[in-house]
Amino acid sequence: MTASRPESDVEPSLPVFKGAPPALKRSGRLRSAAIGVATLVAAIAGTFGYFLAFPSHAPASLDRWIEDTTGANPNPIKLVRPVERPLSLLAQIGQKLFYDPSLSASGKQSCASCHDPAHSFGPPSDRDVQFGGPDLHQEGLRTPPSLTYLYRQPGFGIGPSAGDLDAQIPLDQLAQKALGKPRQVKSAAAPGQVAMVPAGGLFWDGRVDMLMDQAMGPLMNPAEMANKDRFAVDEKLRRLPYFSQLETLFGKQALQRPELLFIEAMSALSAYQVESGAFHRFNSKYDGWLEGKERLTHAEMRGLRLFNDPDKGNCAACHLSQPSRDGVPPLFTDTEYESLGVPRNRRLAVNGDPAFYDMGVCGPIRKDLAKQTQYCGMFLTPTLRNSAGRGVYFHNGVYHDLRQVLKFYNLRAAHPEKIYPHDAQGHLLIYDDLPVKYHANIDTTDAPFQQARGDEPPLTDADIGDIIAFIHALQDR
Secondary structure, three states: OOOOOOOHHOOOOOOOOOOOOOHHOOOOOOOHHHHHHHHHHHHHHHHHHHHHHOOOOOHHHHHHHHHHOOOOOOOOOOOOOOOOOOOOOHHHHHHHHHOOHHHHHHHOOOOHHEEHHHHOOOOOOOOOOOOOOOOOOOOOOOOOOOOOOHHHHOOOOOOOOOOOOOOOOOOHHHHHHHHOOOOOOOOOOOOOOOOOOOOEOOOOOOOOHHHHHHHHHHHHHOOOOOOOOOOHHHHHHOOOOOOOHHHHHHHOOOOHHHHHHHHHHHHHHHHHHHHHHHHOOOOOHHHHHHHOOOOOOEEEEHHHHHHHOOOOOOOOOOOOOOOOOOOOOOOOOEEEEOOOOOOOOOHHHHHHHHOOOOOOOOOOOOOOOOOOOOOOOEEEOOOOOOOOHOOOOOOOOOEOOHHHHHHHHHHOOOOHHOOOOOOOOOEEOOOOOOOOHHHHHOOOOOOOOOOOOOOOOOHHEEEEHHHHHHHOOOOOO
């Protein structure tokens, strides 16, 4: 006779009577185990469900799972944005000046003509460059950069002292100090390292430091607003219907001096760009994700990882993607200068001259560093915020969509034949927009440019699509 199981071992909710058949006893034990497993599964599901609903409460070991499953940020932070205030009277005048075409020689072109607020204060169309001049038929040399997020741009400098000691140490001396030093490799794994390279400044070549000076340039540029000089601008300012507001602000006597009127008008334009939140919204989907308020799609999340991966996109090496320690949102630029070897844009009229080269920091527009040839071919790294809304890319406008741009980065080193043209004899014209004697300036050390000819490119077409999806998440709204 088989001994029965002691009653103390039997689940209270599943009574088994003395002398019960063995099958019934086994059934009771199985039901007890099933209930236990179900209870455990429910507990685990409840715990994970709680973490899905409140990802910031989850342990760090679950960060990747939460990102993959929900697209949420498991480590949200509070971003510190500029305080929004009503525009001062000076900024209000600057706003009117910004949209006023009467300040141009043609009477048809304003600041907003090339820096369209509907396109994040960048070019209004997908033209390679914009046209201006007295008859609007003069072709510009470079594509207009965006005016957004310039309020935090440091002054131009070279090396660790950039923007600080440069007023005491002349730029040519700093450049000589940097000459011959090995180039520091940039990696998304450790972005923002200080190197003896140019950084900061405004325009593609960093030739001015202040927004006031930046505003002056287009007014006298023959291919833009095309005024002969400041006195021509002064005459137009005095005819403005809102000139009395300038008089109210600065006084009639002060504005009798043409040079002072011009400077005060430029200060108004500068104040508008600094005070107006339209120039630095910091309200993209990615900003919302950083604060834990929005969730990225699977493609955007994969793109973010590829963007930050030093062995894949390595984009974050120059386009910094992390907030500062005090919560200031990332600008997606290190404000440094790079020589990338972008292909020559043969659609530009100026490039019909085979002897002409736009070499950025060392000319032709900027003059003071013309002899510092180690910087020839270098242009400012722009912010990637709102770049998905542009129709034209790089200083010469050679590319017109982000996929072309990413293919350039992906293929330039491994398959240059897919990037550069061939001459009549079939020779590959690599780095064709920079004289051969300056080719050593071109970045060949940072990923993905360190690859050997014929290597497998680091990004697949699917990877490129994911990075583009992430860059779209950087659009202000």
